[in-house]
Amino acid sequence: xxxxxxxxxxxxxxxxxxxxxxxxxxxxxxxxxxxxxxxxxxxxxxxxxxxxxxxxxxxxxxxxxxxxxxxxxxxxxxxxxxxxxxxxxxxxxxxxxxxxxxxxxxxxxxxxxxxxxxxxxxxxxxxxxxxxxxxxxxxxxxxxxxxxxxxxxxxxxxxxxxxxxxxxxxxxxxxxxxxxxxxxxxxxxxxxxxxxxxxxxxxxxxxxxxxxxxxxxxxxxxxxxxxxxxxxxxxxxxxxxxxxxxxxxxxxxxxxxxxxxxxxxxxxxxxxxxxxxxxxxxxxxxxxxxxxxxxxxxxxxxxxxxxxxxxxxxxxxxxxxxxxxxxxxxxxxxxxxxxxxxxxxxxxxxxxxxxxxxxxxxxxxxxxxxxxxxxxxxxxxxxxxxxxxxxxxxxxxxxxxxxxxxxxxxxxxxxxxxxxxxxxxxxxxxxxxxxxxxxxxxxxxxxxxxxx
Amino acid sequence: xxxxxxxxxxxxxxxxxxxxxxxxxxxxxxxxxxxxxxxxxxxxxxxxxxxxxxxxxxxxxxxxxxxxxxxxxxxxxxxxxxxxxxxxxxxxxxxxxxxxxxxxxxxxxxxxxxxxxxxxxxxxxxxxxxxxxxxxxxxxxxxxxxxxxxxxxxxxxxxxxxxxxxxxxxxxxxxxxxxxxxxxxxxxxxxxxxxxxxxxxxxxxxxxxxxxxxxxxxxxxxxxxxxxxxxxxxxxxxxxxxxxxxxxxxxxxxxxxxxxxxxxxxxxxxxxxxxxxxxxxxxxxxxxxxxxxxxxxxxxxxxxxxxxxxxxxxxxxxxxxxxxxxxxxxxxxxxxxxxxxxxxxxxxxxxxxxxxxxxxxxxxxxxxxxxxxxxxxxxxxxxxxxxxxxxxxxxxxxxxxxxxxxxxxxxxxxxxxxxxxxxxxxxxxxxxxxxxxxxxxxxxxxxxxxxx
Numbered sequence: 001x002x003x004x005x006x007x008x009x010x011x012x013x014x015x016x017x018x019x020x021x022x023x024x025x026x027x028x029x030x031x032x033x034x035x036x037x038x039x040x041x042x043x044x045x046x047x048x049x050x051x052x053x054x055x056x057x058x059x060x061x062x063x064x065x066x067x068x069x070x071x072x073x074x075x076x077x078x079x080x081x082x083x084x085x086x087x088x089x090x091x092x093x094x095x096x097x098x099x100x101x102x103x104x105x106x107x108x109x110x111x112x113x114x115x116x117x118x119x120x121x122x123x124x125x126x127x128x129x130x131x132x133x134x135x136x137x138x139x140x141x142x143x144x145x146x147x148x149x150x151x152x153x154x155x156x157x158x159x160x161x162x163x164x165x166x167x168x169x170x171x172x173x174x175x176x177x178x179x180x181x182x183x184x185x186x187x188x189x190x191x192x193x194x195x196x197x198x199x200x201x202x203x204x205x206x207x208x209x210x211x212x213x214x215x216x217x218x219x220x221x222x223x224x225x226x227x228x229x230x231x232x233x234x235x236x237x238x239x240x241x242x243x244x245x246x247x248x249x250x251x252x253x254x255x256x257x258x259x260x261x262x263x264x265x266x267x268x269x270x271x272x273x274x275x276x277x278x279x280x281x282x283x284x285x286x287x288x289x290x291x292x293x294x295x296x297x298x299x300x301x302x303x304x305x306x307x308x309x310x311x312x313x314x315x316x317x318x319x320x321x322x323x324x325x326x327x328x329x330x331x332x333x334x335x336x337x338x339x340x341x342x343x344x345x346x347x348x349x350x351x352x353x354x355x356x357x358x359x360x361x362x363x364x365x366x367x368x369x370x371x372x373x374x375x376x377x378x379x380x381x382x383x384x385x386x387x388x389x390x391x392x393x394x395x396x397x398x399x400x401x402x403x404x405x406x407x408x409x410x411x412x413x414x415x416x417x418x419x420x421x422x423x424x425x426x427x428x429x430x431x432x433x434x435x436x437x438x439x440x441x442x443x444x445x446x447x448x449x450x451x452x
Numbered sequence: 453x454x455x456x457x458x459x460x461x462x463x464x465x466x467x468x469x470x471x472x473x474x475x476x477x478x479x480x481x482x483x484x485x486x487x488x489x490x491x492x493x494x495x496x497x498x499x500x501x502x503x504x505x506x507x508x509x510x511x512x513x514x515x516x517x518x519x520x521x522x523x524x525x526x527x528x529x530x531x532x533x534x535x536x537x538x539x540x541x542x543x544x545x546x547x548x549x550x551x552x553x554x555x556x557x558x559x560x561x562x563x564x565x566x567x568x569x570x571x572x573x574x575x576x577x578x579x580x581x582x583x584x585x586x587x588x589x590x591x592x593x594x595x596x597x598x599x600x601x602x603x604x605x606x607x608x609x610x611x612x613x614x615x616x617x618x619x620x621x622x623x624x625x626x627x628x629x630x631x632x633x634x635x636x637x638x639x640x641x642x643x644x645x646x647x648x649x650x651x652x653x654x655x656x657x658x659x660x661x662x663x664x665x666x667x668x669x670x671x672x673x674x675x676x677x678x679x680x681x682x683x684x685x686x687x688x689x690x691x692x693x694x695x696x697x698x699x700x701x702x703x704x705x706x707x708x709x710x711x712x713x714x715x716x717x718x719x720x721x722x723x724x725x726x727x728x729x730x731x732x733x734x735x736x737x738x739x740x741x742x743x744x745x746x747x748x749x750x751x752x753x754x755x756x757x758x759x760x761x762x763x764x765x766x767x768x769x770x771x772x773x774x775x776x777x778x779x780x781x782x783x784x785x786x787x788x789x790x791x792x793x794x795x796x797x798x799x800x801x802x803x804x805x806x807x808x809x810x811x812x813x814x815x816x817x818x819x820x821x822x823x824x825x826x827x828x829x830x831x832x833x834x835x836x837x838x839x840x841x842x843x844x845x846x847x848x849x850x851x852x853x854x855x856x857x858x859x860x861x862x863x864x865x866x867x868x869x870x871x872x873x874x875x876x877x878x879x880x881x882x883x884x885x886x887x888x889x890x891x892x893x894x895x896x897x898x899x900x901x902x903x904x
Contacts, residue, residue, distance in 0.1 A: 017652030
């Protein structure tokens, strides 16, 4: 019986077969000059910006990557690989350079968020894992920031672990939502591994296992006098709030942490709950809402004056429900010093090793310019930084708190219309003349060869 | 720096904080009698049936679950847990019983797919992981079966690893799509861990790294004479097919495996490609299509006569794009021998330990009946089987191939209208009179208590 966990020892095989078969062909042909690959996203219909995230996990993968004896035995068993190539894999390490946009930075379509410069075989083999490990963090950090941007200082907590797509998605969602402005997560392992604050309330089963709500509330608050958030909607919500008040009075509490509403009309129920709590002397008890929460509901409820202090955001956050995948790619743009590009309609790639320059006007992003790596743009802040050199990490990675601060600052530098969650405004990066010229030259060259 | 891998050692902390705080309250109050929890899904708008999957991973979790010293040190550091409870966790094992529907079986809303019977604390602590580990496999096995059901014997391969939500989702997607009728996966680690056949073609970068298509095709086919599926759409697809033919003739091949189309109008391109291949003497070369494939596109293309032999199905499969999450729940239905239920509107639970009976007419499912566990239904096949007794696995788990065969057989027993991918027909399980009576009694009792 196998769970199929992915860990440090077997992550090298978490790749598409073709990465390894292509690698063997390159190996046999001695094709292993320096390649440049770009990771970037294509236009997203319902997002004006994306928040970059997931880089730390990519770095971890790249500096720890190796094939174990067990991996190699499996590859041998497929009959697809020869001994000389398997021996090469045995000594395989990632020895290239990685340029990346910092985690937390806002990014736009077509921008090379991560750029890999490495011997062709190495740059190819890492493709699948690289996309896998970056896509979900970007999706969730972005969704989280959309929630944060309309939350007006109310507290956001990731409640999504159970509905995340498996174990790793639960971990990535907790980390990425924290980057996107969330205060913490219900995920205990994410608390331990990443140092993210953990939060929790109680489940309906806790009420149902007791004789009635009042006893359940008393039991919980007695054990957790400082942290009891009482779930009031198991039977009838308004009565549940009164029962919370009765329970707290019965045990002589002058204060308690608060209540949670998990169903029903959250606008009217939060207003009634607030009234009851205030009238009964529990003005400092907070109201937490959960159940199908997303950025649209948060905005609407707060716009309409719902006195909600905190949100448990679950499913829609962790699966990025209105955008469950990114149209993202990892494409070869330069090989052995020569620019290359794909011509397929709508899926054009930009040749060369590149840099992104961000230009501000009074602190607000005016435009991004994509240039060749060695070009300069006056007054532009360069976004791609060298994280890995010759396979070694050469930059101190920031803490999650620092990444979150960067994300909020970067979000604040967006033009106002791009912050609106109800529309998508696309800021296309400008492409430098040098690159545009190369694109035209490559197209001409290709057309000429076809005729010839 | 941390990746945040989940493994056998730390999976016990992959849970919501409230599971552990509720557990401490139960522990303090000595509330640890036998509880029954149901895992079930609510109505799904765009699915007539679901394919059950993921049980093996749940079993693995339950029989291996324990808290390590490191886990307990972390919990201690939160300040939320007392030493007596931490000592209890140190010796914690799952000692309960688990009844489950076999993997591969079709299931419907409201049916308890997994039923846990265990001391309350144990049954509560496992909630989050249980839902996390089952949801995605069910989503992907179902999506895969929808593809399989319209594929008319063409070959389906999971190409989705890169767009899966993290590492574990990639593993779960490969396993679950195999259950749902797929022939294999591109995911090498899934091949190794689960023994699933692995497949691969080549990437655009492979073409771009070469001087031209012909050289790239020759290089690949020389190393893989039996397995070369040549990607023909990097520049111009029709020309790509001619280049594949030229390349194969140049190296004297009378046969080659086939070509892959990854963009453009797959109907016309597959027809033109077929003509060229046939005319040039490569009648046995297959055509594989990929790029945004889902069950709707497969059906439409085959309905319109596209000569496509195989499909690489990626993103839409692995994120279950048109249904990225299930409205599923794990709810207490019985505690200490007494039935319990939640009354919230639309989220009613069914009390008692239960059984599901499936009734057939001429081999086709006529209806499912949900009864109390000890009731019998004449001519009904019981779906819930005891997998775990007192914390030990007591059933031989089937192989993935056997599960796949069960899935196809179970799918074939659906009424014809439920197999249609373009509509959703809901077969609601019948609820036995005993349960219905208890529901009414509990409602009466609750109303009486409220008045009292």
